[in-house]
Amino acid sequence: MRQFALVLLSGFWLYQPRGGPSGSQKIWEDQVPTADERVLGYPVSLRLRYKATSNRGPVHGFGQTRMMSSKDIVFAPGDGLQPGMIAEIVVAWPPLLDDRILLELVLKVSITDSQDGVAEARILAYDFRAADSPEATQRANAVALA
Numbered sequence: 804m805r806q807f808a809l810v811l812l813s814g815f816w817l818y819q820p821r822g823g824p825s826g827s828q829k830i831w832e833d834q835v836p837t838a839d840e841r842v843l844g845y846p847v848s849l850r851l852r853y854k855a856t857s858n859r860g861p862v863h864g865f866g867q868t869r870m871m872s873s874k875d876i877v878f879a880p881g882d883g884l885q886p887g888m889i890a891e892i893v894v895a896w897p898p899l900l901d902d903r904i905l906l907e908l909v910l911k912v913s914i915t916d917s918q919d920g921v922a923e924a925r926i927l928a929y930d931f932r933a934a935d936s937p938e939a940t941q942r943a944n945a946v947a948l949a
Contacts, residue, residue, distance in 0.1 A: 844872035849897065851878060855890035855914070868894060874926055876912065881922025888914045890924065896931065905934035 847868050855862045862883040870877040876892065884890065889911065896906040908931055912924035 844870035844875060847871045850895045851892055853890050853892045855884060855888045876926060877923050880920040881917050882920055884914045884917045884922045886914050886916055890914060906931050907934045
C-alpha cells in the first residue's frame, strides 16, 4: 500500500507519495513555506472519543478530528469541554500494525478553546497502544472481511 503525504507548496495542497516518487525527496529553498504560509496543522478526519473531569463530574463524548499537528488538535463535537480542562482523547489510528493490529493514539491534552461544539486542545503527551475497545474489535472484523 502506498502512503501519501499532503504538501503545501505556494498556497496549493498537493498529494504525493510519501518520500517522493523515488524515496527521500529534497525540498528546494523556494518550496519552504514562508512565515505566512506555515502549516498550522493537517486536515485529518479520524474518529475519536474523549473523557475529562469538570466541577460537575466526568465529561465523555465522541467526535471527529478536524485538524492535527504535533502540538495541537481540533475536533468536533467537543460538547461539555471548557478551556483549562485536562482531557484524554483516544483517536482511532488508521494504519494497522503488522497489517493486523489496530492502534489507538492516546493524547493527554489541555483544552484551550471550545465554541459551537468544536474544541481546540494543546497536546501535553501522547502514546500509541493496541486497541481493545468493542469499537476496535468491529473495525478489526471489517478489515479482516475486506
